[in-house]
Amino acid sequence: MRVIVIGGGIVGTSAAYHLAKRGVSTTLVDASRTGQATAAGAGVVFPWPFPWDPPPMREFALQAAAHYPGLMRELAEDGQVTGYRVVGGISAGTDPGLLDRDLAVLRELRARPGYEGLGEIRRLPAGGPAELFPALADEHEGVFVEGMARVDGRRTRDALFNAAEERGLRYVKGDAELVAAGGRVTGVLAGGEELPADAVVVAAGAWSAELLRPFRVDLPVYPMRGQIVHAALPGARTRDWPVVRFPEEGKYLLALPPDRVVLSGTREPWAGFDHRATVGGVLRVLSDAVALAPALGEATVAETRVGFRPASRDDLQLLGPVRALSGAVVATGLGAVGLTYGPYQGAVAARLALGEDPGSDLSMFRPDRVAPAPGTPPKRTAPVDRPSSRR
Known part of the structure; x- marks a missing residue:
């Protein structure tokens, strides 16, 4: 065949x-x-x-x-x-009620057949997410999921x-x-x-x-344009940093070795096949990232990528x-x-x-x-x- x-x-x-x-x-x-x-x-x-x-x-x-x-x-x-x-993942935020609901859902799922790969699930107090992902603000609490990759x-x-x-x-x-x-x-x-x-x-x-x-x-x-920024943190060792998602904001941060952090990308369903990194798009990506992880304000903008997600x-x-x-x-x-x-x-x-x-x-x-x-x-x-x- x-x-x-x-x-x-x-x-x-x-x-x-x-x-x-x-x-x-x-x-x-x-x-x-x-x-x-x-x-x-x-x-x-x-x-x-x-x-x-x-x-x-x-x-x-x-x-x-x-x-x-x-x-x-x-x-x-x-x-x-x-x-x-497999580096684990964190749901981070400042709303304890939302994080407690995340914890309850994930623990309930973990008990079902097919979800064994979720691994350990635990609640993190304020400052706990920053211990695992040092660029984060100290006020964030979180829920840690071991199996995320x-x-x-x-x-x-x-x-x-x-x-x-x-x-x-x-x-x-x-x-x-x-x-x-x-x-x-x-x-x-x-x-x-x-x-x-x-x-x-x-x-x-x-x-x-x-x-x-x-x-x-x-x-x-149809194409949904996404503008994404990679930042380099001089002196950081990001190899084992977990993936971080922010359910309140619908954002994420992801680390790559040796010192790179990927900032949450845009979702632009109106852009068609316009392959540009725009000032407005990059500005939003950078400002959102610094608000969630203040240490990224000192990072180097290493690369901007633009892709068309098939939505x-x-x-x-x-x-x-x-x-x-x-x-x-x-x-x-x-x-x-x-x-x-x-x-x-x-x-x-x-x-x-x-x-x-x-x-x-x-x-x-x-x-x-x-x-x-x-x-x-x-x-x-x-x-x-x-x-x-x-x-």
Whole structure:
């Protein structure tokens, strides 16, 4: 069987890896477009679902949580470097009631099957979060979760690609165009040649919709621009610092070795494919970070990244076959949680391309489902929005 994967981000390279590992003739086609979400992602990994998530998402997330560490071990044993590390995580804030509720929910979850990876969960008094993440303000209290992890999106993408290439993956750089006959995909035009295929995985992130548009398929995915800043703290040793989320503000901080801190990025659904770091966006990122972690005021701005997260119009991922085009499988729409769920989404897409059971109910995620009208992402209300995200 011949399978072509379109898209070289975390989802596409995962699909290619899982296919090549099984000996499937696999070709990865990627346009290497500026703004790939994987290259700009922060790297927070917390795949466990919460009680308020819809049932299909809970099932998918639990399977993703079980899949992640095993995949990272496989890649490490293969000599690949991913930047994956279980460093723990902290919910930090100044509202004791909110943190106590977080503690109760997490402890209740920890007692359920499938949540063993959460590890130790404990309450931190004022000043406790700053002991683990020294840049934080001393007034923050917190809840510590041992099993939370971080990952380097660029390194993981490259690790999956390299491991797949060692197993026979073919790579073609260039724009892709689906080829079909009789309502079935037959291949892909890319790099000046027509590549035949029995199945095609469309994992081109925010650009996926344009691949299906010629077949009158409206994928409910659009680009959500994210501006993210990396700061360097001279003299700091950040290798073991935990991931920090601020549930009151919907923000996060993530540390990378040897002395880098990733500042919570923007979410701009109105920006389209405008790949710019704007004054307003960077200002908001920096000011929010310093308010939460005053020591970052002395940090060096090391790098600014801009990426287009593939957001869906109804906030549900797109994963599954396309009714109007047999043999096509879509895997995208993870928005801001691509590095958390992308590796598993790619693995499931590989199964679907081979005609296998995906392992869970994906009906809610059908890529050709009815969703809000195209061109209607949230309207711009501020220079940078302030979402109340749990991650």
